[in-house]
Amino acid sequence: MTSRSSSNSRSPWLLAHAFLVFGFLYLPIGVLIVYSFNGEGVGGFPPHHLTLDWYRTLFNDGAIWDSVINSLEVACAAMIIALAFGVPAALALDRAQFPGKALFRRLVLLPLILPGIITGLSLLMLFDLAHTKLSLLTIVLGHGTALISVATTEVFAGLQKFDRAQEEASLDLGANYWQTFWRITVPNLKLPIIGAALLIFTLSMDEIAVSFFLIGRDNTLPLEIWGRLRRGITPEINAISAIIFLFSLAAIVLWYRLRVKAEGSVEVGAELLETQENYTLER
């Protein structure tokens, strides 16, 4: 009891600092959500009466929902492409010795550091050269290639923590290399792979820079929102943002649960949040 109160009284400044930081991070989101229920629309704080009208208009807004579906399609497809190329690349980086490995590692990770504008512009030029018509497909290819590096780094980190003796034990017990890969290696990489998939999905969902260059006739959700913002903020946008926020939160909680259940530890959940934030900041 005494030790607890003393440790609390030692850090009033730390506490105040924490409150400020969290306020800075989450107040805007809070305001956004509150406005989505505001009868007067954007402006007029504090709200005088609450309403679900904006959500009603949102649900009747066909263009928004088309863009949501487009974004979901793009995110799923990009996830498959990025994993299909990223996981083997991680395995190669972890296991294989080949000339030019250091260069290969840098090249794989380069899109992570490269500004989205450059990636988008160069892909645009490529598609132009190939006489490919811009469409959702070009966005899928853009997101897919740009996010391979995310899959590679996540899975590579998982491989680094993985005890190779398990694979030897499997071989020792009579499983061949193929059986060992599917029965031992993949189940042990389940979390990094799911983590990478979720990360790629969310990054693709809110990607603007690359999409901007590769967009055809169909909009993705961020571009739709961005396009509408040019005509002024409408509370409808607040409503869709609030829904997105809720879904992201649910995804994070789901992921956290999975990870805690699998590893019986709470710290690892925080680790993912950390990497996710790093990626978001970098982009």
Added chain:
Amino acid sequence: MSSITTSATASALDSPRDPASLLSIRSIAKSFGSHTVLRNISLEIGQAEFLTVLGESGSGKTTLLRIVAGFENATSGEVWMHGQRLDRQPPYKRRVNTVFQNYALFPHLTVEENVAYGLRVAKHPADEIRTRVHEALAKVKMTAHAKKKPAKISGGQQQRVALARALVNRPQLLLLDEPLSALDANLRRQMQVELKSLQREVGIAFVFVTHDQEEAMVMSDRIALLRSGELEQVASPREIYSRPATAYAAQFIGHTNLLKALVRGGIAQCGSLSWPVDLPDGSAFFSLRPESLRVIIAGSPSPGSLPLQGRVVHQAFHGATQLARVECSGGFELTLRTARELNDGIIALEFSPPDAIPVRESPERL
């Protein structure tokens, strides 16, 4: 039965075509780049023999084990089992199973599923798998933990599961890579006894790798002492203790006094001591075990023994016995084992010259 086989293999060490031999390691060498880890290792392992590969860290003992298991390829040499070339086969085709140093249990599978792994991969029928897994878990007293994940059981229990997982496949040879090193001293002693009796019960050959000489002495039928990638001596614990071949073997297995003497005309001279030997002229090393030195309490030394005098400088209590360091005239120190504490001061000692075992000098190697 096992003791007969053991003595047979021990006496027939030099003949690689020994019918009782299960595994035959022939002139194995291994280098990683320019670094040589193993040099010309030849070793026969008998059916149902408990052989310990003993050596310090870096002696190459784990590499030798990994070559037999199939995780490393030897640079040269061959490994044969039952008249078949083993070292050309991938690990999953060898009828050899391993207990890994950190057990390497599969964390995503339960204890039961871990043990069933080998049988499932080999596609045995489901009810056969169930019975055999149950038997194996019962043998290592882990039935109660069958449904748990490896992370939820203790180190000693993981050890038992690793054993069951290997033995359930009924290998002809079990390799154990320092399996007890992660356990604390008490559990370790208990597991030494259990492992040994388990080996007798299942009646297959164990190749056990350790750096602990006491462990090696307690458990083994034979010890293969490895030093810097070469075999120093291969013999039963008793033989290696009473007749060490080299100075290194004498010092590594138990305590000893290493005497450097000069032999001239059949007489060995070390400080003020001299005794008759059957050796050519030149310098020679002798190993004299601490228990070969006796304190003369009263009167004259027993006939045929060599008397000497020394001053007690240090005594260490070891339970039933104690080790005393005695500084002798001539400037060398001897360690002797006594039942009781000695009085400080000058004491009279004696030893029988045949107890000073001539040993080869162990040259420095990289």
